[in-house]
Amino acid sequence: MAQVGHESHGLTKLEEGFRYTKGISQIPVKSAMREGAQALESARLEALRGRPEALADLMYGGRMGNDEPGDGYKYRGRGYMQLTGKDNYRSAGEALGLDLVHHPDLAAKPENAARIATWYWQHNVSQNAREDVTKATRAVNGGTNGLADRESRNERWLQTLTPELMEQLAAGRIGRAVEPPAPATPARTAPNAAADGVLKAGEKGPAIETLQKSLHALGYTDGKDRALNPDGHFGASTKEAVQAFQRAHGLKDDGVAGPKTLDALKKAEQTPLLSNPAHPDHAMFKQAVGGLEKLGPQAGFKNHAELERAAATLTFEAKVGGLERIDHVALSTNGTGLFAVQGNLNDPGHHRAHVNKQQAGEQPLEQSTFQLQQDTQQRQKLEAQANPNQTQPPPTRAMG
Incomplete structure (x- = not known):
C-alpha cells in the first residue's frame, strides 16, 4: 500500500503527468539525458505547454520494449503502480486477459489499475523484498526515487494494519460484529512532536499539521509544485516545502523546522503578503x-x-x-x-x-x-x- 500510495499520489493519479516544473534535475530517469541537457530542457518545457511526447520519448523510448516511434508516450506510466513500457503492458495484459498493447488506456481504469497493481507486486517484488521498503522500492521503481515518502507511508500503514486487523481480514470477520478483545495494556501516547522545539521528517501530530497549514497559506509547495495536504504527518512533501521556505529566507535548507525556521515562519505569518491590501506595495x-x-x-x-x-x-x-x-x-x-x-x-x-x-x-x-x-x-x-x-x-x- 505504501508503494501504491506513492506511485499514485494517494490513489489520485492514474496517468503520468510529465510536469517537471523545477527543472531537469527533477526528472528521475537517467536515460532521459541521452541527447544532452539542452534537448531534455527543451522537451521539459514542451511538456509544460501540453506537448509531453518528446519528453516521454527521451525518458522511455528505445527501452522496456518501446521499439516504435511514439511508444514512450503511448506506454507511459498508468494505474496505481504506474505501469510503464510496452513489455510490461504486454505481460500484464496476458496475465489478466486485457489487450493492453492495443488499448493501453485500459490500464488507467480504476478496476483494472487495482488488478494490475496486485499482479505487478506478486510478479515483480520477491518475497524477501516485500518486508523491506528500500528493496521493494527498487523492485517497483528501478531505483530509490521518493524513498522517504514511501517509508513514511509504510509506517502509517503499519500502524493501521495491526496484527489484530490482519487476523480479522484473514478470517473474513471485517464488517461483522466480533467479541471485544481482552483488556490490554494502554497504548503509549505518541510523543509530542513539538516537545523539543524541532519538527522533522517522520514525526506527526497537531504541531506538524499547523506547520503544513502555515506553509500552504504562504504559498509553499512540495518539490513537484503540489499543495501540501495538512494531514499531520511530516513526510517528503512537507520536508520539501520546509526546504523551499528555508532557501527563501537564507536559512540552512536541511528540511528540519528548528527554532530559527519556526521563528522565521512566525514572522512571515505576521507580515501581510503583497496580495494583501494592507501591504504598502x-x-x-x-x-x-x-x-x-x-x-x-x-x-x-x-x-x-x-x-x-x-x-x-x-x-x-x-x-x-x-x-x-x-x-x-x-x-x-x-x-x-x-x-x-x-x-x-x-x-x-x-x-x-x-x-x-x-x-x-x-x-x-x-x-x-x-x-x-x-x-x-x-x-x-x-x-x-x-x-x-x-x-x-x-x-x-x-x-x-
Whole structure:
C-alpha cells in the first residue's frame, strides 16, 4: 500500500503527468539525458505547454520494449503502480486477459489499475523484498526515487494494519460484529512532536499539521509544485516545502523546522503578503496582476494563483529596479520573459524590469514579499547612514 500510495499520489493519479516544473534535475530517469541537457530542457518545457511526447520519448523510448516511434508516450506510466513500457503492458495484459498493447488506456481504469497493481507486486517484488521498503522500492521503481515518502507511508500503514486487523481480514470477520478483545495494556501516547522545539521528517501530530497549514497559506509547495495536504504527518512533501521556505529566507535548507525556521515562519505569518491590501506595495502588485491579465491566454499561466506569483515577482523586481508604478506588462519576443514597464511602451526612455516567466510563476508569493521587505530595510538603512542628521531630533535649549 505504501508503494501504491506513492506511485499514485494517494490513489489520485492514474496517468503520468510529465510536469517537471523545477527543472531537469527533477526528472528521475537517467536515460532521459541521452541527447544532452539542452534537448531534455527543451522537451521539459514542451511538456509544460501540453506537448509531453518528446519528453516521454527521451525518458522511455528505445527501452522496456518501446521499439516504435511514439511508444514512450503511448506506454507511459498508468494505474496505481504506474505501469510503464510496452513489455510490461504486454505481460500484464496476458496475465489478466486485457489487450493492453492495443488499448493501453485500459490500464488507467480504476478496476483494472487495482488488478494490475496486485499482479505487478506478486510478479515483480520477491518475497524477501516485500518486508523491506528500500528493496521493494527498487523492485517497483528501478531505483530509490521518493524513498522517504514511501517509508513514511509504510509506517502509517503499519500502524493501521495491526496484527489484530490482519487476523480479522484473514478470517473474513471485517464488517461483522466480533467479541471485544481482552483488556490490554494502554497504548503509549505518541510523543509530542513539538516537545523539543524541532519538527522533522517522520514525526506527526497537531504541531506538524499547523506547520503544513502555515506553509500552504504562504504559498509553499512540495518539490513537484503540489499543495501540501495538512494531514499531520511530516513526510517528503512537507520536508520539501520546509526546504523551499528555508532557501527563501537564507536559512540552512536541511528540511528540519528548528527554532530559527519556526521563528522565521512566525514572522512571515505576521507580515501581510503583497496580495494583501494592507501591504504598502499592494497597489503596484495590483498593477502587475492587471497587466498580466491583459496578456490573456498567451501568457500561458496554468491558473490565477500562478499568475499572482508572477505578479509578486514582477513587483519585487520593479521596486528594486527603481520603478514607481507598473503601467504595462509585456512578454519577451521568445515568450520566456516578462517585462514590467513604467511609461509608454514606444518611448525609448521608459523604465522596465525583467523576470523569467517560468521562475516568476513558481516563486512563492511570500518569498517575493520577504525579498521586498529585506530590500526596503536595506535601502532605509543606507539612507539613514547617508543622512544621519535627519534621524536625530533637534537639540533643545535650556530655559534660563
